[in-house]
Amino acid sequence: MIEVIPLKYGTMFKRVFSQPKVFNQFAKDILGIELNITKVHTEYEYPEPIGFVRSRYDLFAEDAEQRIIVEIQHVKEEDFFDRFLYSHLISMVEQVSGFGEYCFDRTVYTIVVLTSVPRDGSINFSCAISDMSPVDEWGNKVSVYPHRLVFLSPRKVNEQTPPAVRKWLDFIADSLNGTVEESLYSEVLFQQMIEDIRKRTIDPNILSEIKDEAAWEKAKARFAREGREKWLEEGWEEGWEIGQEEGRKKGLEEGLEKGRKEGENKVLAQQRQTVIQAKQMGMEITAIATLVGLTESEVQEVLNQ
Incomplete structure (x- = not known):
């Protein structure tokens, strides 16, 4: 058992997941897409405000074809779902802010990681997805755009949680009490992340x-x-x-x-x-x-x- 800094803290979460190797693998396992991200931005804002509220993204990265945004939410606010839907839509609207035609050249994926859940039981899932595909009268989904808004709740992992997703949620949840059982994570990438959040190796400035x-x-x-x-x-x-x-x-x-x-x-x-x-x-x-x-x-x- 190793003492670690819990990943519920935004400072630590961004420090770990802003590493391109971690970010790429996380996106691949959660979204099922291959990325070639070489730079992950933290606290990113678009140069010009879109809409009436300026959005800031904890983690932001994009390659030539698609864009991925990762958010972490510590405490549930009253406007929880609405707020992240707004951030997701802003990253789509930003692409058509000019005078050209309505066209989304890049796919927008937003991942929200919840390290706490409301007491009213309104969140009882480990993984929930909202997309932009309409459903016809026969119940068939019409593929229009692949944009997705994904909510992950590590504290709600269950037998239906997809295996590729579960290993990440288990790791995040395991850290929340300040310790991690390192023997449960044999992959090199996860061993590296354990070292990154290990309490005794944290830089004093980051700890502050x-x-x-x-x-x-x-x-x-x-x-x-x-x-x-x-x-x-x-x-x-x-x-x-x-x-x-x-x-x-x-x-x-x-x-x-x-x-x-x-x-x-x-x-x-x-x-x-x-x-x-x-x-x-x-x-x-x-x-x-x-x-x-x-x-x-x-x-x-x-x-x-």
């Missing part, structure tokens, strides 16, 4: 990035868990108490209305504080909006005050 990422994940979880509860418990409770006191003095209806307003003000004040703290920690506007239940414009308005 991972520690920051781990601390940020804990902070996000704490915000999500405690933030709303605190607003409700403290804000509304305090407002209600004020309302009751005012009600005894000036009449129940007038007092409760004032209490309601006081409660709302308390909630808004705590909400504003959370927005500011989240921004100071480097959180994106979109994520802050999801966290506190505001629109992006409302979050920006708070930050501009």
